[in-house]
Amino acid sequence: MIQMREINKTFEKHPAINDVNLTIEKGSIYGLIGSNGAGKTTVIKLLAGIYKQDSGEVLLNGTSIYENEQLKAKLFYISDQPYFFPQYTVKQMAQFYKSIYPSWNESRFIKLAEVFEFSMNKKIQTFSKGVQRQAAFWLALSAMPEILILDEPMDGLDPVARKKVKNLLIQDVADREMTILISSHNLREIEDICDHIGILHNGALLLEKDLDDLKSDIHKVQVAYKGDPPAYLEDNLKVLHCEKRGSVMLCIIRGKEEEIEEKIRKSQPVIFDLLPLTLEEIFIYEMGDIGYAIKNVIV
Amino acid sequence: MQSKMSLFNREMILQVGRNVGWISVIYFLGLFFVIPLRIMMNYSGDNYQYFRPIHSIFDLEYGVQFMMYITVPVILAVFLYRFLHVKAAADLMHSLPLKRGKIYQFYTLTGFAYLILPVILIALISIFIHSVYDLNLYFQLEDVWRWTGTVILFNAVLYMAGVFVAMVTGISVVHGVLTYIMLLFPAGFTLLIIYNLGLMLYGFPSDYFQIRNIEKLSPITHLSLMESQNLSFKGILIYSVFLISFYILSLILYKRRKIEAASEAIAFFSLKVIFKYGVAFCMMLLGGMYFDAMQNKFGWLLFGYAAGGTIGYFAAEMVLQKTWRVFGHIRGLGIFGVAVVIFVLIIQAFAPYEKRVPELEKIKSVTYTNMIYSGLDEDQAAKPLKELENIKAVRNLHADIIKNEKRNELDMKSTEFALFIYELEYGTRMVRQYSIDRLDYVNHLKKINESLEYKHANNPIFKVKSDEVVSIRIINGSKDNNLIISDPDKTKEAMDILKKETVIDPYDSDYYPRGNRSTVEIQAGKGDYVHTELKQSYSLMIAWLKNNDMLEQALVMPEDLEYILVTNEAIKENQFKEFPEAEIQETLEANENTLKLTDRDDLQAAIENAGYGWFNEEPYTAIFVYKSGNRKEIRTFSEKHVPDFIKEHFK
Numbered sequence: 001m002i003q004m005r006e007i008n009k010t011f012e013k014h015p016a017i018n019d020v021n022l023t024i025e026k027g028s029i030y031g032l033i034g035s036n037g038a039g040k041t042t043v044i045k046l047l048a049g050i051y052k053q054d055s056g057e058v059l060l061n062g063t064s065i066y067e068n069e070q071l072k073a074k075l076f077y078i079s080d081q082p083y084f085f086p087q088y089t090v091k092q093m094a095q096f097y098k099s100i101y102p103s104w105n106e107s108r109f110i111k112l113a114e115v116f117e118f119s120m121n122k123k124i125q126t127f128s129k130g131v132q133r134q135a136a137f138w139l140a141l142s143a144m145p146e147i148l149i150l151d152e153p154m155d156g157l158d159p160v161a162r163k164k165v166k167n168l169l170i171q172d173v174a175d176r177e178m179t180i181l182i183s184s185h186n187l188r189e190i191e192d193i194c195d196h197i198g199i200l201h202n203g204a205l206l207l208e209k210d211l212d213d214l215k216s217d218i219h220k221v222q223v224a225y226k227g228d229p230p231a232y233l234e235d236n237l238k239v240l241h242c243e244k245r246g247s248v249m250l251c252i253i254r255g256k257e258e259e260i261e262e263k264i265r266k267s268q269p270v271i272f273d274l275l276p277l278t279l280e281e282i283f284i285y286e287m288g289d290i291g292y293a294i295k296n297v298i299v
Numbered sequence: 300m301q302s303k304m305s306l307f308n309r310e311m312i313l314q315v316g317r318n319v320g321w322i323s324v325i326y327f328l329g330l331f332f333v334i335p336l337r338i339m340m341n342y343s344g345d346n347y348q349y350f351r352p353i354h355s356i357f358d359l360e361y362g363v364q365f366m367m368y369i370t371v372p373v374i375l376a377v378f379l380y381r382f383l384h385v386k387a388a389a390d391l392m393h394s395l396p397l398k399r400g401k402i403y404q405f406y407t408l409t410g411f412a413y414l415i416l417p418v419i420l421i422a423l424i425s426i427f428i429h430s431v432y433d434l435n436l437y438f439q440l441e442d443v444w445r446w447t448g449t450v451i452l453f454n455a456v457l458y459m460a461g462v463f464v465a466m467v468t469g470i471s472v473v474h475g476v477l478t479y480i481m482l483l484f485p486a487g488f489t490l491l492i493i494y495n496l497g498l499m500l501y502g503f504p505s506d507y508f509q510i511r512n513i514e515k516l517s518p519i520t521h522l523s524l525m526e527s528q529n530l531s532f533k534g535i536l537i538y539s540v541f542l543i544s545f546y547i548l549s550l551i552l553y554k555r556r557k558i559e560a561a562s563e564a565i566a567f568f569s570l571k572v573i574f575k576y577g578v579a580f581c582m583m584l585l586g587g588m589y590f591d592a593m594q595n596k597f598g599w600l601l602f603g604y605a606a607g608g609t610i611g612y613f614a615a616e617m618v619l620q621k622t623w624r625v626f627g628h629i630r631g632l633g634i635f636g637v638a639v640v641i642f643v644l645i646i647q648a649f650a651p652y653e654k655r656v657p658e659l660e661k662i663k664s665v666t667y668t669n670m671i672y673s674g675l676d677e678d679q680a681a682k683p684l685k686e687l688e689n690i691k692a693v694r695n696l697h698a699d700i701i702k703n704e705k706r707n708e709l710d711m712k713s714t715e716f717a718l719f720i721y722e723l724e725y726g727t728r729m730v731r732q733y734s735i736d737r738l739d740y741v742n743h744l745k746k747i748n749e750s751l752e753y754k755h756a757n758n759p760i761f762k763v764k765s766d767e768v769v770s771i772r773i774i775n776g777s778k779d780n781n782l783i784i785s786d787p788d789k790t791k792e793a794m795d796i797l798k799k800e801t802v803i804d805p806y807d808s809d810y811y812p813r814g815n816r817s818t819v820e821i822q823a824g825k826g827d828y829v830h831t832e833l834k835q836s837y838s839l840m841i842a843w844l845k846n847n848d849m850l851e852q853a854l855v856m857p858e859d860l861e862y863i864l865v866t867n868e869a870i871k872e873n874q875f876k877e878f879p880e881a882e883i884q885e886t887l888e889a890n891e892n893t894l895k896l897t898d899r900d901d902l903q904a905a906i907e908n909a910g911y912g913w914f915n916e917e918p919y920t921a922i923f924v925y926k927s928g929n930r931k932e933i934r935t936f937s938e939k940h941v942p943d944f945i946k947e948h949f950k
Contacts, residue, residue, distance in 0.1 A: 011559060012568075048394045050558050073396035083387035085314060099310035100395050 001026055007056035009042055016042045017203040027177035031194035033187050039203040040183040044151050048077040073102055076145035080152040082136035090120040090135050101143040109142035129156045137165050147179045154189050166193050191279045214282055219260055224248045224271040236263055240285045252285045315409045319378045326371045327417035333360045335424045352437045356446035361526045369519055372454045373478050376461025377471055379410040384471045389561045403553045407462055414458055415451050422447040449530050456518045456538050459545045466552040469563035486517035491584040499646050501653040501704055504732040510671050564618045575615040579635050582611025656698045657721050666720040667693045682756035689750050696743040700733050713737040748806040758801050760831045763823045765794035773853045775817040777925045782852035800837040814907045815855040835907055857902035861924040865894040867949040880931035884922045894948045904942040909934040
C-alpha cells in the first residue's frame with residue numbers, strides 16, 4: 001500500500017502541491033487526473049523517490065520511499081518523456097536494468113519481443129516517440145515491479161498500441177497483483193482501466209474515489225408520467241439534477257439501483273429507463289460547482 | 300531483498316564508459332603522440348641533434364601536455380555528471396533503486412579510473428620503450444614515475460574540482476565555466492585583494508606580495524610550473540587534503556541536492572546569494588584594478604569600482620535568472636552598494652596601519668631595498684640591516700615618507716620604489732612599500748646607501764668569496780672581444796679591489812653616470828654568475844688593470860672610436876625617433892658649428908666625462924662613432940663636467 005500524508009512541495013518560492021493525502025491499495029490501478037500544472041508529475045516523482053518532500057511522508061508499506069534501495073527496487077517509473085542512455089539499444093538498456101533490478105525477468109523480456117514488433121538491437125533514439133514509449137513499457141514489464149508508476153503513459157501511442165499496452169498492464173495486475181499509478185490530463189483516456197481515481201487541481205487533491213462505488217451510487221433515470229409527476233418522488237429520492245423535455249424527465253439520482261427502481265415503479269410511470277452514466281457526468285454531478293470548474297480537466 | 304548493485308557492476312562501468320570513454324581514448328592518443336612516439340622519434344634515426352638528455356618527461360611538448368592536463372579532467376567531469384543537469388536523465392538515475400551515496404561513489408571513482416587509465420598506459424609504454432631502446436643516457440625510469448605521479452595528482456585535483464562543481468550547478472556549460480573559475484579563484488582573488496588593498500592602504504606592500512608564489516595558489520598556474528620544477532612534499536600533502544575534503548564535501552552536497560535543480564545555474568539557494576554578491580565584488584575589484592592600471596587617477600578608480608560592481612551584479616543575475624531582462628532587480632544592487640561603502644569605511648579605519656613605524660627598540664633588523672627579487676633570484680635579494688645606526692636611518696626615512704604621504708606621488712621627477720621589511724620582536728614581520736621621489740630624500744638615501752653594512756647587504760659581489768672565483772669576464776659592447784681573467788691569483792686580486800671600489804663608490808654614481816662603463820661578470824661556480832660594473836671612477840681597479848696590461852681590453856679606449864661629434868644645439872624632439880643616431884649624426888655633420896674630435900687626448904677626455912643625460916636637458920650633445928660594428932651612441936656633457944676645449948669651441 002502506498003500512502004502520502006500531508007505532503008507539501010515547493011519549487012523555489014512557488015508551491016507545487018499542498019497537504020496532499022493519497023492512498024493506493026495493493027493491486028489497484030489508480031488514475032491521477034489533473035490539468036497541466038496541477039501537480040501530477042510532482043506527486044509522481046515524489047512517489048518514485050526522485051523528489052524529496054518539504055514536509056509530510058511518502059510511504060510504501062509503512063516505510064519511507066526516499067533513498068530506500070529495497071523499496072525502490074520494487075518500483076518502476078516511466079516518465080512523461082521516456083529517457084534512455086544515449087546510443088543505447090533496447091537490449092543494452094535491458095542489460096543495464098537487469099544489473100540493477102533484482103526482480104528482472106529475462107525470459108519475460110524475450111517473450112515480450114513478440115508483442116513489441118521492433119528490434120531490440122536498434123538504437124532506441126532512432127525510434128519514433130511512440131515506439132520509444134513502447135520500449136519503455138517493454139523494459140518496465142520485464143523488470144517485474146510490484147508498483148508501476150506511469151506519467152502520461154498514453155501520450156503518442158496509437159490506438160492499437162494503446163490497447164496492447166493496456167492489456168499487458170491489466171494482465172500483470174490480475175496475475176501478480178501489480179499496483180499501477182497512472183496519470184493523465186484526460187479522464188476518458190484511462191477510465192476503462194482504472195479502479196480508483198484521484199483528481200488533482202492547483203496542487204490539492206480534490207477527491208479520491210473507488211470507481212465501482214461511484215458507479216453504483218449514482219444513476220441516470222428517464223421517466224414520463226401521465227400528467228404531473230408525483231410530488232413524493234422528489235422527497236423520497238436524492239435527485240441531484242433533473243430536466244424536462246416535453247413530458248419526459250431526465251434525472252440524475254443518488255442511491256442504490258434497486259431502491260430507486262422500486263420507488264419509481266411504485267409511482268407508475270409511463271416510461272422508465274435506467275441509463276448508463278459516463279464517468280464525466282458522474283464527476284460533474286457528484287462534485288457540483290467544483291465539477292463545473294474542472295470540467296475542462298476531466299473531459 | 301538486497302540491491303544487486305555493487306561497486307563492480309559491469310553494466311554501470313559500461314554505461315560510464317559509453318559516456319566518457321571517448322575522452323579517455325582521445326587523451327590516450329594525445330599523450331601517445333606527445334610522449335612515447337616523440338621519444339621514439341627523438342632517439343632513433345640519424346637525427347643526432349635530438350640525442351640529448353631531457354630533464355623530465357614534461358620537456359616533451361609541454362605546451363600540448365599542459366593543454367590536455369587542464370582540459371581533459373574538467374571535460375570528463377562535465378560529461379560524467381551530465382545526468383545531474385539533464386532533467387530526464389536525472390529523473391531516470393534517481394528513480395533507480397540506488398542510493399545517492401552509491402551513485403556518487405560509483406560515478407566519481409569509475410570516472411577517475413577512465414581518466415587515469417591512459418596515463419598509466421602511457422607510463423607503461425614509455426617504460427617499455429625505455430628498456431627496448433636502452434635510453435638510460437637520456438632519461439631514467441624515475442623520470443617516468445615522477446611524471447606519472449605528478450600527472451595523476453593534477454588530473455585528480457582538476458577532476459575533483461569538476462565533480463564538486465557538478466554538485467553545485469545544474470547546467471553543463473556553467474559547470475565547465477565555474478570549474479575553471481573555481482580553479483583560478485584562489486590566485487585571482489588573492490591578486491585582486493592584494494592589488495586593491497595597495498590602492499586603499501598607503502604603504503601596503505602589494506608588489507611584495509604579488510611576486511611571492513602567487514602562481515602556486517591555483518592548480519592551473521601551479522601546473523604550468525611543472526616543466527621546470529618538481530612537486531614539493533608540501534604540495535602533495537595540500538593537494539591530498541584538498542582531494543579528500545572535496546570528495547567528502549561533494550558527497551554531502553549531492554545528498555542534499557534537489558533533483559529538480561537540473562537546469563538551474565546554481566543548485567542551492569544559499570549559494571545563489573554568495574554567487575551573486577561574490578561575482579559583483581570580484582568584478583568591482585577587477586574594474587578598479589583595470590582602471591587604476593590604465594589611468595592611474597582617483598576618479599577613474601571610482602568609476603572602475605562602480606562599473607565593475609554593477610556589471611558583475613547584473614551578469615550574475617543574468618546567469619541565475621537565465622535571461623538578460625534583469626535590470627529591474629536593483630534592490631540587491633543597492634544593498635551591495637551600501638555594504639561596499641561600509642566595507643571601505645572599515646578599511647579606512649585602519650589608519651594606524653598607514654601611520655605605523657615600528658619603535659626603534661622593537662626592531663631586530665630591517666631590510667631596505669628598491670628592488671624585489673623573486674623565485675630563482677631570491678639568493679641575490681638584499682640582506683637585512685642590523686646595526687643600530689642604519690636601523691635608525693631607515694626608520695627616519697620611513698617616518699619621513701609617511702609624513703609626506705600626500706606629497707610623495709605628486710610631480711615625481713625621479714621615481715623610486717622603496718620596500719621596508721622589518722623583523723620585529725617575537726618573530727613578527729612588518730612590510731611596507733612606497734613610491735617616492737628620490738630627489739626629496741637624497742640625504743636619507745645617501746646616508747643609508749653609503750653605509751658599509753648596506754653595501755654588503757645589497758651588492759651581490761659581497762656574496763662571493765674572492766678565492767672561490769673561477770673567472771672574471773669584462774664585457775664592453777664597443778669591443779669585439781671580452782677580457783677574461785682566469786688566473787687564480789689575479790682573480791683574487793681583482794675581486795678584492797672590486798670590493799674595495801664598491802665600498803667607496805658614492806651613492807649617486809649610478810644616478811649621474813659619467814664615462815664609459817663595462818660589465819663585469821664574475822663566475823663563482825658552475826652556473827653561478829654575479830654581475831657588477833667597471834666604472835670610470837674605479838681608479839684603483841683601472842690602475843690594477845693598467846699594471847697588468849689589461850686596461851685596453853677592459854674599457855673603451857680612444858682607439859675604439861672613429862671620432863666624436865659634439866654640438867651645443869638642442870636636438871628637437873621630432874628628431875628623436877626609434878633609431879635616431881644615424882639621423883642625428885647626419886644633421887651634425889652638415890652643421891658647420893659642429894665640433895669633430897679625433898685627437899687621442901681629446902677623445903680620452905670626452906670618454907671620461909660624457910654622461911647619459913637626456914638629450915634636451917644637457918647643454919652639449921655628442922655622437923660617439925665606434926669603429927666596431929658600425930655602432931653609434933648618443934651622449935651628453937653637463938655644464939659641470941664638460942672638457943674645457945669643448946667649452947672653448949662653443950664660446
